[in-house]
Every structure is written in structure tokens, then in C-alpha cells.
Amino acid sequence: MSKKNGKPSLLDEFKxxxxxGNxxxxxVGTIIGGAFSNITKSVTNDLIMPVVNIFMGGTDFSELKFELPRIVxxxxxxxxxxxxxxxxxxVPHYLTYGNFISAVINFLIMAMVVxxxxxxxNTLTEAASRKEREAAEAAAAAAAAAAAEEAAKNPPAPTSEELLAEIRDLLKNK
Known part of the structure; x- marks a missing residue:
């Protein structure tokens, strides 16, 4: 705690x-994500792009570029x-759009995996919550059935109004 105002210090908050655990x-997620990024780049550059290059007439995507005009x-x-x-x-200047296309493919692969x-x-979470909900509904139904069975075994005691009405009816019949 900070001695000045009783609030935790920046170091305490950081600790x-x-x-x-979060x-x-x-x-850990960041480290695994970095490693996965390398795998995705390899899949794109070493597996997907060579196949795409075959259909593009042997063009290497990393070589696709457009020379910018000689303004300066x-x-x-x-x-x-x-x-x-x-x-x-x-010295020519190029807009290398082939690398951009490879980066877009990398992004799409990673987005699809994520x-x-x-x-x-979400499916697992939904299934777990559905099971919990079904178990709670089953427990509530069992409790309601047990309460109904208990009520059938032991009818409730008559209320004061019911007893007075019964006494009145008996006195009328005399």
C-alpha cells in the first residue's frame, strides 16, 4: 500500500x-500464438503458394510487383x-503486392483456425450449460413431484374459515 493516500502502489497493482492466472x-497464449504464426507462414509459403503458382503459370508471388512512376x-x-x-x-521503386497477397492468405488461415x-x-460451453440446465430442471421436477406426493399423503389442516363454515352448516342442520 502507498503511504500517501492508502491506495495500492503501482508496483503492488502490477504484482x-x-x-x-489470467x-x-x-x-502462454502469446508465445503459442507466435509459434503458430510461423507454422501458418510455412503452410502458406511452402504448401499453398506453390500450388497457386502452378495455376498462375509458375509465377512466384514474392516476385509480383509493380514499378512506381519516376516522379522523383x-x-x-x-x-x-x-x-x-x-x-x-x-534505382527503381516497387510496390510488391505479391507479399501482401501472401500476408492476406496467412491472415485468412489464422482467422479460420481461431x-x-x-x-x-462455444459448442462445449453450450453443451455443458445445457446439461446443467437439464439437471436443474430434472431436480426441480423431482422436488415438485415429491412435494405433490407429500401433499397427497398429508392433506392440509382445515383453515379457521373452513372450520367455522363447517360448524355453521352443522348448526343449520339441527
């Missing part, structure tokens, strides 16, 4: 956060074997 689960040309020095400048050459994991978890 509490770190010691919670923080550790988040850390950039030149670099050309050196000979002695390291002397012998001229300049234009979707299926979340869907499976």
Missing part, C-alpha cells in the same frame, strides 16, 4: 496482475572494381 495464460528519380553511384565512381544508375477454436469452445 497482483502478474500473479493472477496474466500467465495470456503470456533516385540514382545510385556505380563503382568499378577499384571502388571508383564510374557513373550513376536509376474461428474453429472459438466455435468448438
Amino acid at each position: 497482483t496482475f502478474i500473479n493472477k 496474466a500467465m495464460a495470456l503470456a 528519380p533516385v540514382y545510385q553511384d556505380v563503382l568499378n572494381e577499384a571502388g571508383e565512381v564510374i557513373g550513376q544508375e536509376y 474461428f474453429f477454436i472459438v466455435k468448438a469452445m
